[in-house]
Amino acid sequence: MDFPLLLKALILGVVEGLTEFLPVSSTGHLILVGDLLDFNDEKGKIFELVIQTGAMLAIVWEYRAKFAGVITGLARDRNAQRFVANLAVAFMPAAVLGLAFGAYIKAALFKPVPVATAFIVGGFIILWVERREHRITIHSVDDMRWPDALKVGFAQAFALIPGTSRSGATIIGGMLFGLSRRAATEFSFFLAVPTLIAAGAYDLYKHRALFDSSDLGVFAVGMASAFASAFLCVRWLLHYIASHDFTVFAWYRIAFGVVVLATAFGGWVNWSVN
Numbered sequence: 001m002d003f004p005l006l007l008k009a010l011i012l013g014v015v016e017g018l019t020e021f022l023p024v025s026s027t028g029h030l031i032l033v034g035d036l037l038d039f040n041d042e043k044g045k046i047f048e049l050v051i052q053t054g055a056m057l058a059i060v061w062e063y064r065a066k067f068a069g070v071i072t073g074l075a076r077d078r079n080a081q082r083f084v085a086n087l088a089v090a091f092m093p094a095a096v097l098g099l100a101f102g103a104y105i106k107a108a109l110f111k112p113v114p115v116a117t118a119f120i121v122g123g124f125i126i127l128w129v130e131r132r133e134h135r136i137t138i139h140s141v142d143d144m145r146w147p148d149a150l151k152v153g154f155a156q157a158f159a160l161i162p163g164t165s166r167s168g169a170t171i172i173g174g175m176l177f178g179l180s181r182r183a184a185t186e187f188s189f190f191l192a193v194p195t196l197i198a199a200g201a202y203d204l205y206k207h208r209a210l211f212d213s214s215d216l217g218v219f220a221v222g223m224a225s226a227f228a229s230a231f232l233c234v235r236w237l238l239h240y241i242a243s244h245d246f247t248v249f250a251w252y253r254i255a256f257g258v259v260v261l262a263t264a265f266g267g268w269v270n271w272s273v274n
Helices: 003-019 026-036 042-062 064-073 078-109 112-131 146-160 166-176 181-206 213-240 247-266
Strands: none
Touching: 003 026, 003 042, 003 213, 026 042, 026 112, 026 166, 042 064, 042 181, 042 213, 064 078, 078 112, 078 146, 078 181, 112 166, 112 247, 146 166, 146 181, 166 181, 181 213
16 A cells, blocks of 8 residues: 555545635645645546545535435425525536636646636635625525526636635625625535536546546545545534634635745745746
8 A cells, every 4th residue: 555645645635625615725725735745647636536526425414404305305395496496507607618618727727826826816806705795685595596596606607717716706706696604605515516526527537547446545535534624624614604704714815825926936846837
C-alpha cells in the first residue's frame, strides 16, 4: 500500500468535505492543494469525482428524512412535486452552459492564478451583498416557486468559473433574490445533489478508461474522509448562520487569493501555471 498516496487522498478528501458547502470554492481549493501535493494529473481529476460523491452523500444522509419523504410522496404530494421541479429548474442553467462551455473553461481557467483571482472577486461580491439591505420574501425552501429556483440556477451557473464557489453562488444569489439565509443555504445543499451526480456521471463516462481496481483503496480513503468532513461542516454551518453572516468567508477568500497571487508572482511557490 502506497502510504504517501493514501495521505494525499485523506488530505484532499478533508479539503473537499470542508469546502464543498461553504462559500469558498471546493474546486478552487482542490486545484490549489492538488497542485501543492502534485496530485493534479488526469488520475487526480477522477479522484475529485470520487470525493465530491462522498461530500454529496453527506447531504443525502443529513437530510435523509427530507429526501425519503419526497421520494415516497412524489406521486401524490404537491410539495414533494414542487421540490423536485424546483431542483430540476435550478439545475438546468449550469447544465446547459457547462455542456456548451465546460471544455473551454477547464482548459483556460482551471489553474492556480485564475482561481486565486476568482477567490478575491467572489470575496468582494459577498461583502457587497452582506452590506445591502436583505429583504426576505422566502423563509423556507418549501415556499419557493419555479421562478425563484430559476434565478438561483442562473446564479449557480457562475460557479462554472473555478474559484467562484458553487455553494457561494447559490447562497449569495438566493439571498439577493429574497431567500432567507437558512433557505438559501439549504437550497444550495439540496441543489448540490443533482448537480454533483450529473457532473460526476458525465466526467466518469468520459474518463472511465482511467479507473483501475488498484485505485480502490485510495478512492475509499478519499470518499470516507470527504463524507465525514462534509457531514461535520454542514451541521456546523447550519448552526453558524443562525447568528452570523458570511463576511468572515469573504475576508478568507480575499486573503487566500492574495497569498496565492503573491506567492505565484513572487516566485515563492512554484505553482504549475503562473
